[in-house]
Amino acid sequence: MTFPSSSIAFARSTCEYPDITRNWFYDSGWKMRYRTGYDRNGFGVHPNVTSFTMHEEAHSQAGKVIRDLHSLGKYHGYAGISRPYQWTGLAGAKVCKPGYHRYGAAIDFTRFDWGSDCFVDTAVHGRARRYLRRRYLAVIATCRKHFGIVLHRHNDPDGSHWNHIHVDRGRKAVAMSWGYTTDTTIIQWAARDLAGVTDLAIDGDFGPKTTAAFKTLRSRFGAEDFDPTASNTNTMLWLNLIGWHGMADQDAGTYQVKDIERHEAAASD
Numbered sequence: 128m129t130f131p132s133s134s135i136a137f138a139r140s141t142c143e144y145p146d147i148t149r150n151w152f153y154d155s156g157w158k159m160r161y162r163t164g165y166d167r168n169g170f171g172v173h174p175n176v177t178s179f180t181m182h183e184e185a186h187s188q189a190g191k192v193i194r195d196l197h198s199l200g201k202y203h204g205y206a207g208i209s210r211p212y213q214w215t216g217l218a219g220a221k222v223c224k225p226g227y228h229r230y231g232a233a234i235d236f237t238r239f240d241w242g243s244d245c246f247v248d249t250a251v252h253g254r255a256r257r258y259l260r261r262r263y264l265a266v267i268a269t270c271r272k273h274f275g276i277v278l279h280r281h282n283d284p285d286g287s288h289w290n291h292i293h294v295d296r297g298r299k300a301v302a303m304s305w306g307y308t309t310d311t312t313i314i315q316w317a318a319r320d321l322a323g324v325t326d327l328a329i330d331g332d333f334g335p336k337t338t339a340a341f342k343t344l345r346s347r348f349g350a351e352d353f354d355p356t357a358s359n360t361n362t363m364l365w366l367n368l369i370g371w372h373g374m375a376d377q378d379a380g381t382y383q384v385k386d387i388e389r390h391e392a393a394a395s396d
């Protein structure tokens with residue numbers, strides 16, 4: 128399924144394409160909940176299991192995000208504790224407004240939950256302590272595995288994404304390209320919070336400082352021969368590496384490409 132170009136998507140606000148309505152992603156046990164407001168500390172409040180309407184493809188791709196986040200929690204949980212996935216918070220999906228929401232091809236996420244001691248609140252954790260920013264980054268990287276566009280507090284063209292993560296299929300989950308702020312901000316954020324390049328701006332501009340930071344990251348990841356822009360396979364390796372480090376709160380280099388490959392070989396046996 129290829130959705131129309133963004134100039135067409137943003138030209139109208141009418142809803143189009145068939146949709147489905149579900150209250151779970153991937154497995155019927157992994158429910159969705161609507162964010163109705165915020166508590167006094169700014170955390171989203173999600174009182175009830177809620178059904179959302181979206182395009183079947185977006186539902187399926189988001190299901191893969193949740194499946195992968197379940198694996199991250201299980202095998203790379205913070206503080207070495209294995210945490211199975213619980214539920215997902217949303218602000219919306221199919222909405223008759225300009226952009227990919229009108230096709231049901233976009234989803235706004237508000238929370239990813241592995242239990243009360245391990246979750247990502249998208250209104251708070253992108254600017255919280257480093258281990259929480261790392262976990263938020265792990266979520267961003269995992270979203271990018273299955274959606275080509277991921278908007279968040281550091282990739283925010285209209286100023287609205289400080290409180291939610293928007294994913295859409297206006298771009299498929301193709302190999303990374305530095306012309307896309309979705310891809311550049313992930314590399315910049317990983318360099319900052321995983322590799323300690325703290326003077327680097329997360330601004331989506333792949334300039335000389337980002338080029339140098341990317342080189343550092345590439346060396347730490349043992350990824351000299353794995354340029355993420357060269358193939359979809361390489362992009363997936365990088366996004367998995369960022370996800371593992373982010374979820375486990377580890378410095379870049381704790382895991383390398385060879386660890387991902389070993390893991391994948393074991394999983395396919």
Ligand SMILES: [Zn+2]
Nearest residue numbers: 233234235293
């Ligand atoms: Zn959105």
